[in-house]
Amino acid sequence: MKRVLLIEDEELISALLAKKLSEGGYDVTVAGDGEEGIVKAKMQNPDIVLLDMMLPRMNGLEVLQEMRDDADLRDTPVIIISNSGQPVEIEAVRKLGAKDWLVKTNFDPGEVLEKVRSYIG
Amino acid sequence: MRNTDPRISKRLPEDPKGTFQEDVFVLEEYIQDLWRFFPLPICYVNPVHRILEVNEAFLEFTGYTNNEIIGTYAFQLWKGAKEGSALEEELLKRDHFEREIILTTKEASRIPIRLYAQLRRDSAGEVIGYFLALVDITREKEFSGQLEEKVQERTKQLEDMRSALLNMLEDTEEARKRAEGDRNRTRAIITNFPDGLLVLDASQHAELVNQAAERMFDVKARDILGKSLDQLKLFSTILPLVELYEASEGGVSHKELEMAGGKVVVVSALPLQFGEEFRGAILALHDITREKEVERIKTEFVSLAAHQLRTPLSAIKWTISMLLDEGGGKNLTEQQRDYLRKTYRSNERMILLINDLLDVTRLEEGKYLYKPEFGQIDALLKNVVESHQGEAKRREAKLKLELPSKGPIRILMDAEKIRLVFQNLLENALSYTFKGGTITVSLYLRGGDEEVEVVVQDTGMGIPQGQQRRVFEKFFRATNAKKVDTEGSGLGLYLAKNIVEAHGGTIWFESQEGQGATFHVVLPVKKEIEEFLKTF
Numbered sequence: 001m002k003r004v005l006l007i008e009d010e011e012l013i014s015a016l017l018a019k020k021l022s023e024g025g026y027d028v029t030v031a032g033d034g035e036e037g038i039v040k041a042k043m044q045n046p047d048i049v050l051l052d053m054m055l056p057r058m059n060g061l062e063v064l065q066e067m068r069d070d071a072d073l074r075d076t077p078v079i080i081i082s083n084s085g086q087p088v089e090i091e092a093v094r095k096l097g098a099k100d101w102l103v104k105t106n107f108d109p110g111e112v113l114e115k116v117r118s119y120i121g
Numbered sequence: 122m123r124n125t126d127p128r129i130s131k132r133l134p135e136d137p138k139g140t141f142q143e144d145v146f147v148l149e150e151y152i153q154d155l156w157r158f159f160p161l162p163i164c165y166v167n168p169v170h171r172i173l174e175v176n177e178a179f180l181e182f183t184g185y186t187n188n189e190i191i192g193t194y195a196f197q198l199w200k201g202a203k204e205g206s207a208l209e210e211e212l213l214k215r216d217h218f219e220r221e222i223i224l225t226t227k228e229a230s231r232i233p234i235r236l237y238a239q240l241r242r243d244s245a246g247e248v249i250g251y252f253l254a255l256v257d258i259t260r261e262k263e264f265s266g267q268l269e270e271k272v273q274e275r276t277k278q279l280e281d282m283r284s285a286l287l288n289m290l291e292d293t294e295e296a297r298k299r300a301e302g303d304r305n306r307t308r309a310i311i312t313n314f315p316d317g318l319l320v321l322d323a324s325q326h327a328e329l330v331n332q333a334a335e336r337m338f339d340v341k342a343r344d345i346l347g348k349s350l351d352q353l354k355l356f357s358t359i360l361p362l363v364e365l366y367e368a369s370e371g372g373v374s375h376k377e378l379e380m381a382g383g384k385v386v387v388v389s390a391l392p393l394q395f396g397e398e399f400r401g402a403i404l405a406l407h408d409i410t411r412e413k414e415v416e417r418i419k420t421e422f423v424s425l426a427a428h429q430l431r432t433p434l435s436a437i438k439w440t441i442s443m444l445l446d447e448g449g450g451k452n453l454t455e456q457q458r459d460y461l462r463k464t465y466r467s468n469e470r471m472i473l474l475i476n477d478l479l480d481v482t483r484l485e486e487g488k489y490l491y492k493p494e495f496g497q498i499d500a501l502l503k504n505v506v507e508s509h510q511g512e513a514k515r516r517e518a519k520l521k522l523e524l525p526s527k528g529p530i531r532i533l534m535d536a537e538k539i540r541l542v543f544q545n546l547l548e549n550a551l552s553y554t555f556k557g558g559t560i561t562v563s564l565y566l567r568g569g570d571e572e573v574e575v576v577v578q579d580t581g582m583g584i585p586q587g588q589q590r591r592v593f594e595k596f597f598r599a600t601n602a603k604k605v606d607t608e609g610s611g612l613g614l615y616l617a618k619n620i621v622e623a624h625g626g627t628i629w630f631e632s633q634e635g636q637g638a639t640f641h642v643v644l645p646v647k648k649e650i651e652e653f654l655k656t657f
Binding site (some may be wrong): 010013016017019020027053082083084085086088089103104105106108109110118 | 230254423425426427428430431432434435436439440442443446472475476
C-alpha cells in the first residue's frame with residue numbers, strides 16, 4: 001500500500017482528506033505542524049507528501065527546503081495544498097521541486113485523490 | 122537764311138570780283154545744312170521773343186509747321202504769360218541760360234525739357250537775339266523718378282533690416298536671460314530632485330551630483346566632482362553603481378541595486394547623445410526600499426487573508442462534498458441532499474467572490490500577468506464557449522461561436538487570465554439574457570493581422586444609459602442586473618478591463634437598455650515579447 005503523508009494543521013480538512021485517501025486505498029499519516037511533518041517524513045519515507053503552506057512552528061516552504069536537503073526525501077514528490085497561491089509563492093516552491101499547487105477551495109477531496117493517483121498510481 | 126540778316130551784307134568789304142561773296146554763300150549753305158541736320162530742336166529768337174527761325178528737329182518735336190511757328194511768341198510754348206515774362210527778363214540778363222521747364226506741344230502733350238539759351242550780341246554789345254535749344258528730359262525724369270522710388274524702397278529695406286537686427290539683438294538678449302533662467306531652474310530641480318542624480322561629462326568624469334545622491338552615497342559633492350570613473354570606484358558606496366554602469370556599456374535601465382545600509386535603489390542610465398556625439402550620461406537612482414517593504418508586506422497580507430478566508434470555506438466545501446459523495450451521503454433524505462446542494466452552491470459563490478477579490482488585489486499589485494506566452498486564442502474561445510453550453514441550454518439560450526476561416530490564431534497572452542476575461546463576459550451575457558435569447562461570440566483579425574477583436578454580443582436586458590460609464594468600476598452593478606441576479610460580485614468587468622489593458626488591449630461596449638449589449642475586446646497579436654515582459 002502506497003504511503004501518503006498529509007501535513008495540514010486544519011483538523012477538519014485533514015480528517016476529510018485522510019478519509020477520502022484511505023477510501024482510495026492509501027496508507028495515510030497526518031501531521032498537524034511542520035516540525036511533526038518533517039519527523040514523520042523521515043521516519044516513514046512516504047511515497048508522496050501533501051503539504052500545506054501556512055503551518056505552525058515550521059511553514060511549508062521550510063519543510064520543503066528541509067526535505068530537499070535530506071538525501072532520502074530529496075526525490076519524494078510533494079503536492080502543495082494551500083489556500084494561498086500568489087505567483088511569487090508558487091514560483092518559490094516550484095524551484096524547490098514541488099509538483100503541483102492545489103488551492104483547496106478550488107478542488108474537492110475527490111479531485112485531490114485523482115491528483116495523488118496521477119503521481120504515484 | 123540767305124540774306125536774312127542785312128547786317129551781314131552791310132559789314133561786307135568791297136568785293137569787285139565777287140569771290141568773297143561767293144565764299145559767304147558757301148558758308149551760309151554750310152550753316153543751313155548744319156542747321157537742318159542738327160538733331161537737337163533749336164530755334165532762333167529775336168530780342169522781343171518772336172521766333173525767327175526753327176530747325177527740322179524743332180518742328181518735329183513741337184508738332185507745329187514752319188508757318189505756324191515763325192513769328193510767334195516763344196514763351197507760349199512752355200509757360201503761362203506770367204511766368205513767361207519773368208523768364209524773359211531773366212533770360213536776357215545773362216549770356217547763357219539753362220532751366221528745366223515743361224513744353225506744351227501743338228497736340229497739348231506736356232514734355233519736360235531742359236531749355237538752353239545763348240544770347241547773341243552785336244559789336245556794340247547789344248542783344249540782337251538768342252538761340253534756344255530744347256533737350257527732352259522725359260527719360261531722365263522717369264529714370265530719376267524710378268531712382269528716387271528705388272532709393273526710398275532701399276532706404277525702407279535698410280530701416281527694416283536695422284529694426285529687425287535690433288529686434289534680434291533684443292530677442293537674443295531675452296533668450297540669453299531665459300536660458301540662464303532655465304539653467305538655474307534646471308539646476309534647482311536637479312539639486313532638489315528626490316531621486317539621486319549623478320551626471321557624467323563627455324570624458325566620463327563626475328560633473329554634477331545632487332543632494333539625494335550625496336545622501337545615498339554618503340559623500341560630499343566636492344569630494345567626487347571632477348573625478349573619473351576609476352577614482353569614483355574608490356568610494357565603496359559608489360563602486361557597485363560604477364561597475365553596473367561600466368558593464369552596461371552606456372545603457373542601464375531599471376536595474377535594482379542593493380546599496381550599503383540595506384537600501385534598494387533602481388538605477389537608470391541615460392546617455393546624453395546629441396546626434397552622434399556623446400555628451401555624457403545621467404545616472405539616476407530611485408530609492409525603492411519602501412516600495413520593496415510594502416510589496417513584501419502586501420504579499421504576506423494577501424497570503425494570510427487568502428488563507429484565513431478560504432480555509433473555513435474549503436472546510437465547508439469538503440464536508441458537504443463528502444456528505445454528498447456516494448457512500449458518505451447514502452443515508453440522507455432527498456430533501457436533506459437538496460439543502461446540502463444549495464449550501465454547497467452558496468459556498469461556491471462565496472469562494473468565487475473571494476477568488477475575485479484576491480485576483481483584484483494581485484492585479485493591483487501588478488503581478489497578475491504571470492505567464493505571457495504565445496497561445497491559440499481561437500482554441501481558447503472554443504473551449505470557453507463549450508464549457509458554457511450546458512448553462513446556455515439550461516437557460517434556453519443559444520450560444521454561438523464564429524471563428525475566422527484562417528487559423529490557428531496565436532497571440533501573446535496569459536492564457537489563464539484571458540480565459541477569465543471571456544468567462545466573465547460570457548457569464549454576464551448568460552445571466553442577463555432572457556429565455557430564447559442568443560449570445561454570439563465572434564473572433565476577427567484586425568489591422569493587417571496585428572490585432573484580434575473578440576465580440577461578445579447578447580440579446581439581453583442591456584445596460585441603462587445613465588449607468589454605462591460606471592460599468593468597468595470595481596463593485597459596480599447595474600440596477601436592472603441586480604434585480605435578476607443578486608449574487609454577482611461586481612468585479613468581473615473590472616477584472617476583465619484590467620487584464621485586457623495589461624495585455625496592451627482595449628475593451629468597450631455598446632448597449633441600449635432592453636436591447637442587449639455588445640462587448641468588444643481588442644488584443645495585440647505579437648508585440649515584442651521583451652516590451653511585454655517589462656509591463657509586470
